[in-house]
Amino acid sequence: MEMQLKNHLSQSAVRTFEELAFVFTDSELDEMQLEAPFEAGATVAFDGPMRGRLSLRLYGDILETLTQNMLPDLEKSSHAMRIDTLKEITNVICGNLLPLIGGEAAIFDLHPPESDDIESPDTVPVPPATMMVVGLEGGRAELSLYLEETEVMDNGVAQ
């Protein structure tokens, strides 16, 4: 069950990084990527057939590259623009993930993304339903999916 969720999360994340932010992803991380420091994070909460949130945290020096890739006309991005970029990437990953785990007919409402400016211990008392790490040029991205009181069938579809 968790493997199904992880596969769905991986599919959504890789597609979004590659097609929206034009960066290649690695499943095998080198030492530099593994030890890269926290850079920024964002979270998107959602309601619908199931409730939860998706957290994306970047480690390393990635966000400027992502922003420049998405906005190549921009000479120098501001902090606000970089955070907005991160929030939109998180939003797109979440929007593409939910039909995979909730079914294509299910209607979800996504809340506005929120930034996590500091790396803080997760205050949610439950572990994520699934999480994954993907390597990016200059660092890594960690994604965690939290679900609240939801039963998930063996095929990974919530009920």
Add this chain to the structure above:
Amino acid sequence: MSLNILIVDDSATMRRMITRTLHLSGLPVDGVFEAANGREGLLALAKNRIDLALIDINMPEMNGEEMIARIRQNPTFKDLAVVVVSTEGSTTRIASLMREAAVGFVHKPFTPERLSQVVYEVTGGTHGNATEEPSEPVSGPDF
């Protein structure tokens, strides 16, 4: 004979991406107006003559569904072309939007070619207003 286009999305990055795509598309874009939510979008419609609105769904204050519903309730904007540009993946919601309000849908992430193609199609493959009257603000809309 060029298009005035309104982009309604709470992400400034996405608005800039769409604007850049429109300008590179070869479409005759005259003016691009931006709004960060449905409420701002309605104000922009009230102040400017818009040919096409590209509207996200999930936004704070007023989401895209409510904005589109208000547009369709106002006879002044019965001919406004509306394209939803969203991460929305629910076939139920997309079908509802397309049946009742929108004339096009672009799923995020999108390629520049996809966005340009949909814009071209919903504007009838034409190049904006059939008339060459100067763009003037719409007077007295009541949302």
